[in-house]
Amino acid sequence: MIFEGSEKKAEIIVGPNLNLLDISDDFWSQLVEKAQATILSTINNENIKAFLLSESSLFVWKDRMLIITCGQTTLIKAIDFFTDRFGKDVIKQLIFQRKNEYFSHMQHSTFADDVKLLENKFSGQALRFGNIDDHHNFIYFLDQEYAPSADDHTHELLMYEISCKAREILTNESVTKDEIRQLLKLDKILPGFELDDFVFNPYGYSLNAIKDDNYFTCHITPQEECPYISFETDINMKEIADVLIEAMEPISYDFIEFCPNQDGSCGLNLKKEDYIAKTQVESYLKCGYIMYFSHFYKVRPNRLKPYKLL
Amino acid sequence: MIFEGSEKKAEIIVGPNLNLLDISDDFWSQLVEKAQATILSTINNENIKAFLLSESSLFVWKDRMLIITCGQTTLIKAIDFFTDRFGKDVIKQLIFQRKNEYFSHMQHSTFADDVKLLENKFSGQALRFGNIDDHHNFIYFLDQEYAPSADDHTHELLMYEISCKAREILTNESVTKDEIRQLLKLDKILPGFELDDFVFNPYGYSLNAIKDDNYFTCHITPQEECPYISFETDINMKEIADVLIEAMEPISYDFIEFCPNQDGSCGLNLKKEDYIAKTQVESYLKCGYIMYFSHFYKVRPNRLKPYKLL
Numbered sequence: 095m096i097f098e099g100s101e102k103k104a105e106i107i108v109g110p111n112l113n114l115l116d117i118s119d120d121f122w123s124q125l126v127e128k129a130q131a132t133i134l135s136t137i138n139n140e141n142i143k144a145f146l147l148s149e150s151s152l153f154v155w156k157d158r159m160l161i162i163t164c165g166q167t168t169l170i171k172a173i174d175f176f177t178d179r180f181g182k183d184v185i186k187q188l189i190f191q192r193k194n195e196y197f198s199h200m201q202h203s204t205f206a207d208d209v210k211l212l213e214n215k216f217s218g219q220a221l222r223f224g225n226i227d228d229h230h231n232f233i234y235f236l237d238q239e240y241a242p243s244a245d246d247h248t249h250e251l252l253m254y255e256i257s258c259k260a261r262e263i264l265t266n267e268s269v270t271k272d273e274i275r276q277l278l279k280l281d282k283i284l285p286g287f288e289l290d291d292f293v294f295n296p297y298g299y300s301l302n303a304i305k306d307d308n309y310f311t312c313h314i315t316p317q318e319e320c321p322y323i324s325f326e327t328d329i330n331m332k333e334i335a336d337v338l339i340e341a342m343e344p345i346s347y348d349f350i351e352f353c354p355n356q357d358g359s360c361g362l363n364l365k366k367e368d369y370i371a372k373t374q375v376e377s378y379l380k381c382g383y384i385m386y387f388s389h390f391y392k393v394r395p396n397r398l399k400p401y402k403l404l
Numbered sequence: 405m406i407f408e409g410s411e412k413k414a415e416i417i418v419g420p421n422l423n424l425l426d427i428s429d430d431f432w433s434q435l436v437e438k439a440q441a442t443i444l445s446t447i448n449n450e451n452i453k454a455f456l457l458s459e460s461s462l463f464v465w466k467d468r469m470l471i472i473t474c475g476q477t478t479l480i481k482a483i484d485f486f487t488d489r490f491g492k493d494v495i496k497q498l499i500f501q502r503k504n505e506y507f508s509h510m511q512h513s514t515f516a517d518d519v520k521l522l523e524n525k526f527s528g529q530a531l532r533f534g535n536i537d538d539h540h541n542f543i544y545f546l547d548q549e550y551a552p553s554a555d556d557h558t559h560e561l562l563m564y565e566i567s568c569k570a571r572e573i574l575t576n577e578s579v580t581k582d583e584i585r586q587l588l589k590l591d592k593i594l595p596g597f598e599l600d601d602f603v604f605n606p607y608g609y610s611l612n613a614i615k616d617d618n619y620f621t622c623h624i625t626p627q628e629e630c631p632y633i634s635f636e637t638d639i640n641m642k643e644i645a646d647v648l649i650e651a652m653e654p655i656s657y658d659f660i661e662f663c664p665n666q667d668g669s670c671g672l673n674l675k676k677e678d679y680i681a682k683t684q685v686e687s688y689l690k691c692g693y694i695m696y697f698s699h700f701y702k703v704r705p706n707r708l709k710p711y712k713l714l
Contacts, residue, residue, distance in 0.1 A: 196536050199508040209714060220714035226506050226630045227539065227564045227656065228701075232713075254537045320536045346537065372682070372701065375708040386707075391538075391682065397696075398685040403542070404519060404530035 097298075098200055099315035099322030100193040101150060102169040102208075106176060107158045107187045107240065114154050115143065121179070126152060129163050129172040134300075137290040141307035146290050151302050151311045162326065164313060166200055170208040174215075182215055187240040187381050192232045193252065193348075194224075196320060205232040223375040223387035229348050230373075235381040242354040242382045249331035250350040251364075253323040256316070257343035264316035267296045274299050274314075279341055283334045284310055335364050346391035352383040360386035368392055407608075408510055409625035409632030410503040411460060412479040412518075416486060417468045417497045417550065424464050425453065431489070436462060439473050439482040444610075447600040451617035456600050461612050461621045472636065474623060476510055480518040484525075492525055497550040497691050502542045503562065503658075504534075506630060515542040533685040533697035539658050540683075545691040552664040552692045559641035560660040561674075563633040566626070567653035574626035577606045584609050584624075589651055593644045594620055645674050656701035662693040670696035678702055 108114060122145060123133050131149040138144065145152040150162040159176070163169045173190065190212065192205045203211075209220050217237045224230030256264075263269060263277055271291050275281070280289065280303075287303040287310060294300070299314040310327040323342060327334070339347065347369075351360040355378060365371050373389040418424060432455060433443050441459040448454065455462040460472040469486070473479045483500065500522065502515045513521075519530050527547045534540030566574075573579060573587055581601050585591070590599065590613075597613040597620060604610070609624040620637040633652060637644070649657065657679075661670040665688060675681050683699040 197508070199511060199514055201509060204509055206713070213714075218714065219712075221710040222713055223710045224708075225565055225655065225711075229537065233710075234714075255535055345535065370680070373708070375710055377710045385710075387710075398534075398683070400531040400533045400543075400685055400687045400695075400697075401535075402529075402531055403516070404523075404528065404544075 095317055096197055096200070096319050097165060097315045097317055098195055098197045099164050099313070099320065099324065100195045101162050101164045101191075101313070101324060102167065102193075103160070103162045103191040104169055104173050105158060105160045105187075105189045106173070106185055108180070108184045109186050110157075112180060112184045113156050114159055115156050117154075122152060122154065125172045125175050126161075128175040129161070129167045129169045131163055131167050134292050135290055137288050137302065137304060139288070139304060139306070142304050142309060144290060144302040144304050144309060144311075146292055146300055146302050150300065150313050153302075153304075153309050153311075155307060160309075162311065162313075164315070164324075166202060168202050170203060170211055174211070177215055185236070187238070188212075188216065188218075188236050189381060190234040194230045194232075205234075209234050219380060221377070221379075223377075223385065224373050224389065228373055229346075229389040231348070231350060231387050233379070233385065235379060237380060239380065240382040244354055244356065246352075246354050246383075247328060247330070248350075248352040249327055249329075249335075250348070251325040251331060251335050251338065252348040252350070253339075253342055253344035254321065254347065255345035256321050256323060260342045261316050261318070261321055264299065264314055265297055265318070269293060277341060278312065279337050283337050332364070336366070339366055344392075345394075346389065349386075349388045349390070351386040353386075355382050355384055357384065360384055364388070365390060405627055406507055406510070406629050407475060407625045407627055408505055408507045409474050409623070409630065409634065410505045411472050411474045411501075411623070411634060412477065412503075413470070413472045413501040414479055414483050415468060415470045415497075415499045416483070416495055418490070418494045419496050420467075422490060422494045423466050424469055425466050427464075432462060432464065435482045435485050436471075438485040439471070439477045439479045441473055441477050444602050445600055447598050447612065447614060449598070449614060449616070452614050452619060454600060454612040454614050454619060454621075456602055456610055456612050460610065460623050463612075463614075463619050463621075465617060470619075472621065472623075474625070474634075476512060478512050480513060480521055484521070487525055495546070497548070498522075498526065498528075498546050499691060500544040504540045504542075515544075519544050529690060531687070531689075533687075533695065534683050534699065538683050539656075539699040541658070541660060541697050543689070543695065545689055547690060549690065550692040554664055554666065556662075556664050556693075557638060557640070558660075558662040559637055559639075559645075560658070561635040561641060561645050561648065562658040562660070563649075563652055563654035564631065564657065565655035566631050566633060570652045571626050571628070571631055574609065574624055575607055575628070579603060587651060588622065589647050593647050642674070646676070649676055654702075655704075656699065659696075659698045659700070661696040663696075665692050665694055667694065670694055674698070675700060
């Protein structure tokens with residue numbers, strides 16, 4: 095069964111006239127439906143609301159929302175729904191990302207289609223980080239200045255072709271939440287976080303975790319055709335990534351970092367022993383962040399065998 | 405302008421009761437139209453007929469045909485047309501290949517769709533050489549023994565992201581055949597070959613070359629969004645590849661080799677200085693060949709800049 099794990103992602107930052115935490119869950123439920131997803135469960139504290147979705151996650155703070163969706167979702171329509179409700183003047187910055195897909199024929203739109211829709215309302219810039227024939231990441235953001243706070247970092251870690259051992263656990267149809275939490279070593283990497291997770295049938299796992307105003311999210315599609323795991327957080331991922339890469343032993347991974355412009359350069363070096371950095375792309379973006387995209391892979395000494403489809 | 409250079413390819417080998425050189429050009433013209441391509445020009449000698457197509461090439465020998473098509477062509481329908489005309493009993497072996505695509509949403513079918521159609525008539529095996537998130541190549545062949553002759557080798561060299569210098573020449577809208585022949589050093593690599601080539605408007609170049617029963621073909625789509633050049637031949641490509649890689653300086657290239665099983669292993673080592681072998685997959689196929697797929701890329705010391713889409 096093919097499932098496109100590759101995510102679309104939107105972050106919308108609003109001005110002080112709108113407090114997104116005041117908005118009813120019913121609105122977020124409608125917004126998520128526009129993307130062809132549904133809310134499975136919710137956790138929250140005084141700073142953040144975290145919705146676990148049928149396809150990934152939605153996080154809401156006072157001044158921003160972050161929605162991540164995978165599969166055949168239509169995230170662009172959720173952005174449209176938000177803008178129709180609140181108008182575009184409340185939006186200080188809008189950042190829309192799409193990972194390169196491996197089954198783009200299954201998608202309702204391409205990144206270029208989505209950008210065309212966004213440009214009906216906004217004026218933005220669109221970039222591709224990485225060559226078309228290599229792992230890459232598309233980003234769109236409004237062509238207007240924005241000054242992120244000094245602690246506004248985002249880290250994304252995307253794994254491909256995880257180890258047989260990890261895949262065996264994750265594709266066991268009777269695997270439990272606890273077994274997956276143990277595999278991911280969540281007690282070690284997320285001390286003090288409140289967890290909300292879900293095991294899909296027959297395969298798949300999603301996790302939201304929050305603590306103060308920080309979030310961590312993980313989505314697993316272990317299907318043999320295209321095993322993929324994504325992690326995203328606003329806490330420092332350096333040590334966490336070490337633990338996760340060691341646990342999953344991916345054949346390759348991408349690491350994406352956003353840091354505020356005043357930092358000068360993205361600082362995490364996520365190259366692990368046995369891995370080669372194939373691609374590293376970095377640029378200052380007018381929306382106030384430096385974006386860094388990288389792709390690493392494990393060197394294999396021997397010729398591989400082909401994968402049998404029929 | 406996006407153009408999917410990635411090719412589909414079919415080779416059909418027939419038994420002694422059918423001489424494909426006796427078949428009228430009108431039949432080949434109809435076959436090519438089924439794939440949504442047209443014949444631009446033809447050259448031939450006593451062993452081989454070579455048709456240059458609006459989307460790549462068709463070669464016909466007494467006992468085999470080889471069709472290569474790119475863009476949004478429907479090659480699978482040409483195979484169907486051949487089988488409908490001559491029946492499946494004349495077919496000793498059928499090999500169908502598809503390169504991984506970067507704009508699969510623009511295609512009329514996927515490799516899996518094509519295999520489903522083939523399986524209505526035939527019984528075959530389907531394999532993928534290379535990981536789904538890496539350069540890869542799909543192959544389908546009939547589940548029946550075939551013994552290729554000792555000199556039956558095929559070499560494919562596929563280049564991505566060629567040098568700025570080469571791209572400048574190839575995207576010059578008034579470039580001539582001679583200028584492209586010089587860039588490719590055809591006098592050096594194809595001595596004694598008869599050439600048939602075409603410069604497309606605004607961009608693109610196709611070449612068929614034949615000598616005795618040997619062929620060489622080249623197809624160039626230099627568009628900035630996704631520059632791609634493919635070469636295929638049944639002559640030894642070792643020295644030719646050196647010349648071509650030096651001329652085009654691609655950021656990365658794939659090399660695919662088919663050799664008869666009795667050779668034991670595919671022998672060409674096409675790793676050039678400054679390039680790393682990221683992927684190497686090799687396997688014996690029941691259709692009598694050993695297939696080798698490899699992907700090489702040039703190491704870049706510095707962080708790249710993103711590609712501006714808007």
